[in-house]
Amino acid sequence: MALLTQHGKERVIGPELRAVLGCEVSRVDGFDTDQLGTFTRDVPRAGTQLEAARRKATIGMELAGLPLGVASEGSFGSDPFTGMLAWNTEMVLWRDAGRDLEVVGVAQGTARFTHVTATDWAAVEAFAPRAGFPDHHLVVRPDGESGPHPRKGLGTWEQLREAFEDAKAESTGGQVFVENDLRAHAHPSRMENIRLATADLAARLASTCPRCTTPGFWVVDRVPGLLCELCGTATRQPVADVHGCLRCDHRDTRPRPGPARADPATCDYCNP
Structure with missing residues (x-):
């Protein structure tokens, strides 16, 4: 897999993918990724975080002459819960040009961003x-x-x-x-989130469709209805996950791992 990076991301992306998938990640240079945007605001990022990752993967594949590519893109802002904490979201995207497939792993958490x-x-x-x-x-x-x-x-x-x-x-x-400095090689907390996003990506790629074996067979929907621990009423908490294929229409509903009953705090009857 081609990986276009100049900030040392191969140190965490390569081992995670190799351990799960047995593949080799080939670091690609010859292109200044700062042209696609910088955290110091010298060059604004064009498009969304996902679009930037897709562009990096495509450029790396073209430079390396490989049909498979992987790329990482990060963003910083406020946490989605309180809006008070610095927050880092990392995406690691995998592209298969031959099958026109794309799978994305994600990790996020508090960040050094001050x-x-x-x-x-x-x-x-x-x-x-x-x-x-x-x-x-x-x-x-x-x-x-x-x-x-x-x-x-x-x-x-x-x-x-x-x-x-x-x-x-x-x-x-x-x-x-x-x-x-929010560049990956200068920011250990961010590098760890890139590793976690890569682990998420590897798990998704290792999950293949039972019908057509396409990788990326992952959660596309959730079934609500987990019963309240206190009153037994069905809540809006998920009781099952629906896995779906990126290529065919196969769907598979699987019981959701986790508590057998919902916290009463999430019950509309106990906590209206």
């Missing part, structure tokens, strides 16, 4: 550990989040201090913007 605007070194010293530094690298630029000449991949205190002094000297008002 910033500070500082006028003195003491403020940066206090901020850096909160950002996970030095394991999680930092980016420094003059003025604000759109300031020019970002210094990326800062992973030592010496590098950070030097970049801060340079950016402050370059700034118009003495302010320096410091943020997490």
